[in-house]
Amino acid sequence: GPKVLQIPSHQIIDMGQMVTLNCDPVSNHLYFYWYKQILGQQMEFLVNFYNGKVMEKSKLFKDQFSVERPDGSYFTLKIQPTALEDSAVYFCASSLEGQGERLFFGHGTKLSVL
Amino acid sequence: QEKVQQSPESLIVPEGAMVSLNCSFSDSASQSIWWYQQHPGKGPKALISIFSNGNKKEGRLTVYLNRASLHVSLHIKDSQPSDSAVYLCAVINTGANTGKLTFGHGTILRVHP
Numbered sequence: 001g002p003k004v005l006q007i008p009s010h011q012i013i014d015m016g017q018m019v020t021l022n023c024d025p026v027s028n029h030l031y032f033y034w035y036k037q038i039l040g041q042q043m044e045f046l047v048n049f050y051n052g053k054v055m056e057k058s059k060l061f062k063d064q065f066s067v068e069r070p071d072g073s074y075f076t077l078k079i080q081p082t083a084l085e086d087s088a089v090y091f092c093a094s095s096l097e098g099q100g101e102r103l104f105f106g107h108g109t110k111l112s113v114l
Numbered sequence: 115q116e117k118v119q120q121s122p123e124s125l126i127v128p129e130g131a132m133v134s135l136n137c138s139f140s141d142s143a144s145q146s147i148w149w150y151q152q153h154p155g156k157g158p159k160a161l162i163s164i165f166s167n168g169n170k171k172e173g174r175l176t177v178y179l180n181r182a183s184l185h186v187s188l189h190i191k192d193s194q195p196s197d198s199a200v201y202l203c204a205v206i207n208t209g210a211n212t213g214k215l216t217f218g219h220g221t222i223l224r225v226h227p
Contacts, residue, residue, distance in 0.1 A: 004157070031213050043158070043202065043217040056212045091157050098213035100146035100165065100206050105157030 002026040006106035018080035021109045023092030032075045033093040087113045116141050120203050120218035133190040135221050137203030147186045150202040193225045
């Protein structure tokens with residue numbers, strides 16, 4: 001079936017550094033998402049992105065976070081600077097439409113901030 | 115803010131058993147409800163969704179929605195060891211056209227041979 005690829009699978013960085021998480025969504029999908037999951041806790045919505053713009057973001061999407069998808073390439077989540085509480089697994093997802101369609105998730109990038 | 119509660123937290127059943135998972139949500143104006151399956155180290159995979167009151171069957175899965183009681187359940191018939199995973203209930207506000215999912219904490223299912 002359709003696949004969402006996330007690169008890298010694990011990233012370890014020092015607090016205060018910048019990190020970029022990369023996502024290759026399903027090729028014909030139009031809506032893109034980032035979710036955050038801290039170990040043992042529920043998956044939480046961060047942001048969604050359509051037609052080059054952020055449509056909705058949660059309070060977890062701090063000012064240090066940004067997303068973009070330049071020229072139809074990777075959909076990226078950048079955190080600058082990182083903080084200890086940013087340690088989590090970040091899941092990228094995509095969907096063809098935004099109204100109740102199934103989301104296709106990647107396997108996640110585990111971010112460890114030291 | 116939408117709240118999604120799932121029960122039980124975990125469940126262990128023998129192979130072949132019927133599994134019943136529960137989910138309650140807070141916003142009656144919703145929305146589609148999705149069930150996702152998540153294996154360790156993997157992303158969630160969509161299984162089945164329901165929008166209208168009543169039930170929907172796909173293969174070994176049946177989902178029941180009761181909007182009046184804000185409750186949805188997922189039933190897995192003839193469970194298999196490969197069904198062992200975390201099952202996530204997720205609510206989506208179709209009216210908002212943003213595709214945003216609100217997840218519950220999940221139910222850990224283990225099916226033993």
